[in-house]
Amino acid sequence: MKTKQILMAGALALSMVLSGGMLSGCSNSSTKDTKTTEVAKKKEVKTIGQKTKDSKSLKFTNNTGKKITVFETKSSTEENFSDNLLEDGDAVKNKEQRTLYYEVKENDKLDVKIGLQDQDKTFVFKNVDTTDTKKVDVSLKDDKVNLDVTKKDGSTATLTPSEDSAKTEDEKKEEQEVKQEEKKEEKKEETAKADSSNKSNTSESKKDNTASTTNTSSNKNNTSSSSKPSNSSNSSNSNSSKPAEHTHNWVAQYKTVNVPEKGHNEQVLVQAAYDEPTYGYEYHSFCNTCGLDLTANGINDAQHVKQHMLNGEGGSTTQKPVEVQTGTIHHEAVYETRYVVDSPATTKQELTGYKCSGCGKTKAN
Template sequence: MKTKQILTAGAIALSMILTGCSASSTGTKDTKTTEVAKKKEVKTIGQKTKDSKSLKMTNNTGKKITVFETKSSSEESFSDNLLEDGDAVKNKEERTLYYTVKENDKLDVKVGLQDQDKTFVFKDVNTEDTKKVDVSLKEDKVNLDVTKKDGSTATLTPSENSAKTEDEKKDETEVKQEEKKEETAKADSSNKSNTSESKKDNTASTTNTSSNKNNTSSSKPSNSGSNNSGSSKPSNNNGSNSNNSKPAEHKHDWVAQYKTVNVPEKGHNEQVLVQAAYDEQVPVTEMRAHDICNQCGADLTGTDIPAHMENSYLNGGNCGGHHTEWRETVVGYNVVHHDAVYETRYVVDSPATTKQELTGYKCSVCGKTRAN
């Protein structure tokens, strides 16, 4: 009876152990699944659409990126910040950037870092053959380090004055607006002055005409039955005076224009050591006679042949004769010197890259252009 109770208790215990192991195994699998899901989750910048393109972007600035905006190169203004409130691209973090550009256009990019009120603008970024982009920070300026699909690299620098603070840009805008208001006020004042002068001229002309009418009337006899009176129409000088007022010229707002210039790779040829010099020992051989045991094949040349036979007999061997063979024998060495071996290899001093080159200036108001 006791034996049966012991067996029953053991079965229950074994069942509980197996159930616990199963639950633990399931929990471990769920944890691993969650971890894999977290690893597969990749953050993006921008929204993926049917017309959007994408590329890999990594933050190597050492700081967080809090502003990231894009636009097609022909568009006037950038999009809203593609990073939502509270979101930032951490240092060493890689994300997939989704962007849309118009046909035959290139990509313009604006980047801003945490705790800085500066933003950096990159114009005409060619993304057709771009594999990935690393955002770096050099001398307090953000740069784009581009890796192309063929493995070559290029560094894009921000356009001139793109790193101004928002306050500086605001001040410039306010100054320009004040200048435009002054120009408009001067033009209005000039037009009012010309109009006033024109009115004075018209008044004087009307007075003279009236005087002439009176003089003509007094010189001629009155004829109540006649409708022909010596009246003349007053002249109007408004047209001639209004032509003298010229529209005020606006002050040009010159904006620097750039083009992307390819800087070719630079390098040189140099001699590289492939094999160091060395001396080789080359053996010298001759054909010489050797005494060979008929039974065991031992080389008995220069040895006591009878002693070999006796020793074989005493140890149960059967060596009893020998013969002569001619063999190639090393008799010395010749030293052969080998010179060092070099080959010509091309060494890259600076890889191919691109730079922004100033081409001239364009007025943002009237579109007029001028050279550097």
């Protein structure tokens, strides 16, 4: 009886262990699925523009330090940009990556317009070649947006905006107003010329009618003209009292631009190469009678002493240390880098536009 109870208890314990393991396995599987979903969400990249069968795509990253609120594209031969591809309230945050979908005509390149938050100016990049482009970084340098393009072969290039793209909307409106004023002035001049031609024709017609009247009528007209001014003279006076049409006198406007100094570094010889002799000491035999250095002159000591003795003179030698050159030390030439000015810093006058000396209107260069 006790044996059966023990067996039943063991079976029950084993069943609990197995069921617990299965529950734990289910829990771990559920956790892994949740983490995988979260990672997938994090890796998801937002898009700009509509993906179609004809559209192309490229990835760009905002590295301007600000939010991009305007992003427009067009084919390079088209006149007008598309509407803002970023919907109201949407902005590309700093360090955010997006995938751009765009369409260009055959053999065309891409034009891009970019604007940053809290700025009233946009930056236009014309004829952007996206062939074999790996990625594009949007950066901000000297208050201007740049495109840093990296090709698939690893080569890089920085694209700068077109010269007139950084103008504010107010400046563009002013340029349009100036152009409209110029067109109005041209129309007024054409109208004035047409009116002048019509008046000339009318005057010729009146002369012909006057010539065909009788002498009596001519006399009456003369009498009338002597007593009071004629209608034609009043008309002439009226025309002469009109103010002259304004013609713009455009005066060039300049600004002073600083041109920095240009130069280069070059190597200048400071000390030429040379060989320095080295010295040491060696012992030579000197004749005590005549003082001759026998070693330096290659003379045998015994023979020299013998000759003195044959001459009836004393003969002996002394060993003395003598300084002699033992070798040389070679010194290489010494150079130093010096900056050489090619052209000094200066200033120049740069044309910025034109201004009418009469009315003060301005127009771009």
